[in-house]
Amino acid sequence: MGILWLLLKASWVRVVIATLMGIVSGGCSVRLIALVNTTLSKGAMPSAIALFAGLVLLALISGSLAQFLLIDLAQDSVYQLRLRLSQRILSAPLRQLERLGPSQLLAVLTKDVQAISDTVFVIPYICIDIAIIGGCAIYLGWLSGWVLVATVIFMVVAIVLVQFLINAAHRYLRQARREVDRLFQHFRSITDGIKELKLHSTRRQRFFDEDLEVTAAASRYYQKRAFKIAALATGGGQLLFFLLIGLLLFGVPQVAPTAQSVLPAYILTLTYLLGPLENLIQQLPTLANANVSIQKVNEMGLTLAENAEIDTAVWQTSKADWETLELRSVVHSYQGEEANHHFTTGPISLTLKAGELIFIVGGNGSGKSTLAKLITGLYIPESGELQLDGVPIVDANREWYRQYFSAIYSDFYLFERLISAEDLTLDAQAQEFLKRLELDQKVTVQSGQLSTVALSQGQRKRLALLTAYLEDRPIYLFDEWAADQDPIFREIFYTQLLGDLKQRGKTVLVISHDDHYFHVADRMIKLNYGQIESDVSGDFSTKEKSHESS
Template identity: 55%
Template sequence: MNLIWFLVRASWMTVAIAALTGSVSGVSSALLIASINNAISSNSLSSNQLLWSFIGLAFVTLLTRILSQFLLVSLSQEAVYKLRLRLSGWIVSCPLRHLEELGANRLLATLTDDIQSISRAVFDIPFVCINIALVIACLAYLGWLSWAVFLVTLVFIVVAIGCVQFLLTKTNDLLKLAREEQDRLFKHLRAITDGIKELKLHAHRREAFLTEELQVTAASSRDYRINGLRIGSIAISVGELLFFILLGLLVFGLPKLTTVSTPILSGYVLTLTYLMRPLQSILEILPGLSQASVALQKIDTLGLSLTSRSETISKDKPELPPFFNSLELSQITHTYRRENEQSNFTLGPLDLTFHAGELVFIVGGNGSGKSTLAKLITGLYIPEAGEIRLHGELITEHNREAYRQLFATVFSDFYLFERILGISLNNLDKQAQEYLRQLQLEHKVQVKEGVLSTIDLSQGQRKRLALLTAYLENRPIYLFDEWASDQDPFFREIFYKQLLPELKHRGKTVLVISHDDRYFHLADRMLKLDYGKLV
């Protein structure tokens, strides 16, 4: 039902037209069976009227069936397409801190596994809808043949559906548990790729991780899915068995209880035999629909979590402030609330002011709050208390998106795009190539139509490519988070003694998080943090 509502929300008009054409197709199929039954019962197989009516009904059935499927296939795939975009939009509109709390593994499971389950299911929905229309039309025909026999058949079908639905409910419950395990499994799979060096260098850790973490979670997910799909298979088999039992009762049992004419009985047997294929198709698709319903519920839950914290992001392209003079942070604080721990880490309250053309170093030990401060300064984290003012104007949710456009950054956990996105310059390739020469990467990377020839480089070289993007953005404030930590001594010297002074000379405000104390004397100011406080 969730999937049907999912399609109705996408376009109720298309669903209505598809339902109408599908119903016509189902009625036409039922009339085809009626014409065949009439021809057999009346021994008028050579009647031209029956022949032409049969041909006409076959043509109408084919045409309406194709039209209904075309409409539903287009609608279902369009709905999945919009769901992907909507989910991506929810994520990029959600505050960074909330995304970190949700965890990358949960987001990845939703973007990949859940979307794929729904995509597979909506492909089957058109066929399910056509088959349901066919079943309803055939049941109506059976009622027209004989209400007494129809009531017996209907009672049996209701009991059969109840038995099958009971098994499918069990299937759905087990698939929900399997989906919960899927989140944990994605977390472990990420640990393999992100922690491969640590796993390779410690045999006991690797063995413990594989047997006590990954294997346990993978086995739980496997077992829940196996049990769920097994019960689904039992439901399908029970449905087929009950169908044959119904045929046996009609052919062998009902004539002993009451008088039933041969035309009626043959009509029932012919119709029910014809219904076997669409009913079997529906039963085979139902487990996949159950799995997709679980996935859709997970997406709805995630969507509520994301939209409840959604930031105000204008559809119009935020404009870069015309100039930068001063940035003031007043009494800002941010707290990390740690689960299962009595103490929390709080950064601040801090009072800071930055001016154009300054080179400021932010220093301190690990865990002192340097990266958190960087995220507060750039607007990625929202202060829990205090305020940020740009040229005296308070930064709020209405102008925070425009405020973020002040910053060109390279964080320690940066992401490098293969294409230079969002930068419109007439001579982009030429400028990029010049910066590559300054960064000593021209022999490894080329730029053609804004696309980098490769990003498969060492971490230090990848950071230089990230710096290339920051240069091309040409924004008033630059922030580098431990940028030089992966550079060789030669290029580290170039970074501190050439690149940073050049940015300052161009009037840029440069904020550098660093542990390189031998270069601290180059800064105009130095901010030292110790467990969230300025010292």
């Protein structure tokens, strides 16, 4: 039902047309069987050849049209599913995405969508098989009503038995799917933690033996159980089908001798049915697997949609001449995986002024990055509010507000495509700034595209600085940007690049532990356990001189 609903949502009109074409194709196939039976029992009629050729041609054309329609429809539905799910991820609150984690999101976007896509591919053939089965049932009823009733009763019992097995397989598939989420998490641990694993043999071995292998084995166990039960259902279905033919051959003549005349036609039709029925039964595990994936996709989609941010257009461009940004009693809480792990940032009241160069400092876990995400609008306060020049930031204008910021977080992602406020001179601007960043010998820019991002972490951060520079937003935020830089470029960042941004009228927020460069700040905000411990403005150069003399 999940696959059918997916197709109907894509285009119910095409589903109806394809169904009608399938019925025509199935009807032609059944009429061919009837023609073959009549010819075998009574001899060929003068018009039989023309009728045979016409039925074959009509069955081919209608069947092909139905398949073409369903192929287009199936691929369109998967296309829409991918885009809809991606859009919901993009519109979900950042905090919710962080709770779900990249492993769960990737499992849905890759494994589940692929499972649905693989199943959708066979839907056209399943529909044709169903049409043929339905047409054959009508023909069997025309031959002998009571034999059809007996056949249907037998097949209903057989279907119930097969469905019982399929339901059991479905339960194991759901359990296997839960293990896949854990498996993707372990795969991410391998890719992200490979250095740590290589350096610690005990950790590596225990991770492999107690985490990865255990989860992979559990997934294998549930998959094996599911597909073995499905194979049993397939074999059982075939056995019951041949049992039906045996009952018709040897049982019906004993019970109703008058029905013996239609038995050859019955046996011929049922034998023809074997192919479509086998195909249908063999696809049952695939359909069950796809339904599990659809449930997972729907759960993820609903989870994301429940708290989705309002999709609003940027109703006006960000102003370079803004004056004040206020945080008024802003609070944000973080609930860790453990029940007793609860951290609250705030309430924080803070006023930022245009043109300031502000350092945000504090120990690890003091709330610096959380405050940065609150300021940039990525985290939505649980209480309190943000105001820009007296305008409250709410759902309706949050997207507009975010356009004021260019940010490089400690866990930044580097896109190869550059975007500039002045696209006509993008390549020239980028190449000039690459020289300042001492990357012009490693990276080139052509048509707004970076030639490579496969660089060291420090060099990648410089490229991220390039992208932020080209965006030319009013407010810049750097979260521990200098942590991966060599001493020479760290000096350039603090003493030249930050000053250049300030001279261009930008407001700059810098999260930093580099107390050696605190003197370049106009203002320093210190956090401790989610609270502002101090907020000091002034000339910090004397403190720096004292630091150097000591």
